[in-house]
Amino acid sequence: MDVKQYYRKLREIEDSLTEPYLVIVSLETSDGGKAGCMCEVPRTVAARMILERRANLASVEQKELFFQQQEAARKAAEKAELARRVQVAILADPDLQATAARTISKKQV
Numbered sequence: 711m712d713v714k715q716y717y718r719k720l721r722e723i724e725d726s727l728t729e730p731y732l733v734i735v736s737l738e739t740s741d742g743g744k745a746g747c748m749c750e751v752p753r754t755v756a757a758r759m760i761l762e763r764r765a766n767l768a769s770v771e772q773k774e775l776f777f778q779q780q781e782a783a784r785k786a787a788e789k790a791e792l793a794r795r796v797q798v799a800i801l802a803d804p805d806l807q808a809t810a811a812r813t814i815s816k817k818q819v
Contacts, residue, residue, distance in 0.1 A: 720757055723757040724757035727756060730753055732750070733749070734751055734759055735768050736765045
């Protein structure tokens with residue numbers, strides 16, 4: 711392929727894409743590319759992947775599924791981070807009694 715023609719087609723594809731970030735679906739390639747993987751990429755990357763026949767734009771249903779999966783993954787990560795931050799203090803019996811006594815004496819004052 712002629713380099714000028716390649717970049718001309720690349721600009722045409724990029725100009726036809728209106729959104730700054732697009733969801734693409736990968737295609738199977740001879741060099742080991744796995745079909746069906748979705749990711750969100752900038753317009754320039756999407757244009758290059760489409761031109762090189764490594765990916766297609768995702769359909770509306772595929773985009774919705776992708777964003778639902780991303781939301782579920784984000785919630786799971788937040789839950790795991792929250793669980794990691796939970797702190798547990800183990801108090802010995804004398805410490806517990808001293809703390810309880812101080813709490814009771816403060817309430818009485």
